[in-house]
Amino acid sequence: MDYFSHSLSVALELIFQLDPAVWQVVWTSLKISLMAIVIASAMAIPLGALIALNEFAGKRFIQQLLNTLMAMPTVVVGLLLYGLLSRRGALGDLGLLYTPWAVVIGECLLIFPIILNLTVVAIQSADSRLLPTLHSLGANRGQTMWMVLSETRFAIMAAVVVGFGRALGEVGAAMMLGGNIEGFTRTMTTAIALETSKGEFELGLALGLLLLSIAFLVNLFLQLLQRRAV
Amino acid sequence: MKKFLTGLATAALLAIAPATFAEKSLKMSTTTSTVNSGLLAVLDPAFEKKYGIRMDVIAVGTGKALRIGGNGDVDVVFVHAPTAELKYVASGDFIDRSAVMHNDFVIVGAESDPAGIGSAKTVAEALTKIAKSQSPFVSRGDDSGTHKKEKLLWKAAGIEPKGEWYQAAGQGMGAVLRIADDKQAYALADRGTQIAYADKMALKVIFEGDKALFNPYHVMAVNPAKHKHVRYDLAKKYIDFVTGKEGQAIIESYRKRGEQLFYPAAK
Numbered sequence: 001m002d003y004f005s006h007s008l009s010v011a012l013e014l015i016f017q018l019d020p021a022v023w024q025v026v027w028t029s030l031k032i033s034l035m036a037i038v039i040a041s042a043m044a045i046p047l048g049a050l051i052a053l054n055e056f057a058g059k060r061f062i063q064q065l066l067n068t069l070m071a072m073p074t075v076v077v078g079l080l081l082y083g084l085l086s087r088r089g090a091l092g093d094l095g096l097l098y099t100p101w102a103v104v105i106g107e108c109l110l111i112f113p114i115i116l117n118l119t120v121v122a123i124q125s126a127d128s129r130l131l132p133t134l135h136s137l138g139a140n141r142g143q144t145m146w147m148v149l150s151e152t153r154f155a156i157m158a159a160v161v162v163g164f165g166r167a168l169g170e171v172g173a174a175m176m177l178g179g180n181i182e183g184f185t186r187t188m189t190t191a192i193a194l195e196t197s198k199g200e201f202e203l204g205l206a207l208g209l210l211l212l213s214i215a216f217l218v219n220l221f222l223q224l225l226q227r228r229a230v
Numbered sequence: 231m232k233k234f235l236t237g238l239a240t241a242a243l244l245a246i247a248p249a250t251f252a253e254k255s256l257k258m259s260t261t262t263s264t265v266n267s268g269l270l271a272v273l274d275p276a277f278e279k280k281y282g283i284r285m286d287v288i289a290v291g292t293g294k295a296l297r298i299g300g301n302g303d304v305d306v307v308f309v310h311a312p313t314a315e316l317k318y319v320a321s322g323d324f325i326d327r328s329a330v331m332h333n334d335f336v337i338v339g340a341e342s343d344p345a346g347i348g349s350a351k352t353v354a355e356a357l358t359k360i361a362k363s364q365s366p367f368v369s370r371g372d373d374s375g376t377h378k379k380e381k382l383l384w385k386a387a388g389i390e391p392k393g394e395w396y397q398a399a400g401q402g403m404g405a406v407l408r409i410a411d412d413k414q415a416y417a418l419a420d421r422g423t424q425i426a427y428a429d430k431m432a433l434k435v436i437f438e439g440d441k442a443l444f445n446p447y448h449v450m451a452v453n454p455a456k457h458k459h460v461r462y463d464l465a466k467k468y469i470d471f472v473t474g475k476e477g478q479a480i481i482e483s484y485r486k487r488g489e490q491l492f493y494p495a496a497k
């Protein structure tokens with residue numbers, strides 16, 4: 001236990017000394033996760049509403065598929081994209097591998113099914129009187145979708161928070177696609193992996209604590225937003 | 231509320247997108263030992279400062295570093311596996327292969343030396359003793375330069391390492407040293423990483439000094455004739471820098487805990 005408590009105190013010291021290397025890593029992580037969550041949400045939320053509000057053949061299958069994709073191992077996403085983005089791959093000419101963009105794309109792919117699925121579930125479990133009411137009021141499709149989304153906004157925001165957490169805490173795709181390049185694609189999670197392998201337990205722990213604190217702050221922020229909106 | 235969120239999202243995208251990811255840089259794949267030993271942390275900044283070029287370093291095992299370079303995903307490669315390197319040069323993937331530095335491999339283990347390899351005359355004898363006594367040995371198992379070397383050494387000793395005592399970790403040098411330290415096992419390590427980790431582990435150097443343990447490092451440029459997008463001009467600058475006076479002086483003077491980790495090799 002001594003080793004652990006000693007590491008913990010060194011970790012706290014590192015955090016409060018505002019070590020620039022630590023903050024660079026934190027900033028990179030936030031940037032990548034924020035971009036991924038914005039892009040994935042912009043696509044997944046409207047699509048989720050479309051799926052939830054319409055009946056069509058294969059709907060159940062799609063939902064099962066989404067459930068499966070939610071469990072997609074992050075290294076599999078990393079591997080697939082690696083094959084695509086490498087200079088030898090189909091999208092190699094874009095030169096995206098080992099850039100933050102590659103990581104953003106990877107995180108997007110990981111969290112897209114999560115947000116999509118949770119959006120579908122959120123809308124499906126909304127008040128069953130909502131749709132008939134909107135119809136009887138003569139709402140068109142666009143208006144219906146907008147109303148449904150705003151009625152279920154808390155559940156959808158929860159979906160976004162879950163997605164953000166996944167993007168922020170993910171290490172497999174970030175390592176494979178970003179390459180853990182210092183000051184460029186080194187995120188909190190890849191830095192923790194590196195420092196741990198280097199035996200720098202304290203720095204790894206410091207970053208782990210920061211990761212948790214940031215997740216906490218983001219959740220707090222969203223909760224405050226929700227309160228204000230009520 | 232919606233407006234606020236949309237605004238927030240747009241602002242975030244606008245603030246983040248253009249500035250951060252656009253910068254040009256020299257990409258290098260390298261073995262973990264150049265990074266874990268701390269050498270690149272003094273060598274690269276000197277280069278970056280002199281030429282105003284940012285270095286993006288991807289530290290993986292030598293095997294993967296070579297493959298990344300062969301795919302054209304980096305501009306320059308800094309590794310230590312001469313046989314594998316020459317294959318890539320022969321197939322035209324890399325050019326300008328230049329010797330940068332060398333040190334040697336060592337066998338680390340518990341101070342009590344259960345297999346008694348400290349008295350061995352050759353590395354082949356040492357490995358034979360480990361295998362005979364079934365003393366635990368942790369292998370990199372990751373196709374890195376050190377792993378390639380280790381496989382060659384077993385082969386040269388006429389042993390096929392197998393059994394519960396032989397454990398392939400599939401991880402970097404630092405991680406393997408930690409695992410071996412925990413298990414009080416033997417492991418093959420490059421001297422650079424061993425020195426860098428010496429104060430974090432109880433393992434000691436038990437066997438060293440055989441000529442077969444020589445460990446040379448080379449730097450190579452990815453062939454621009456094969457991969458048009460590579461920044462050969464920058465790669466060439468880097469090669470000239472690390473094999474030139476300044477780079478060699480930095481390597482010569484690099485010390486960790488008072489010990490020299492690498493010896494300059496360029497003529």
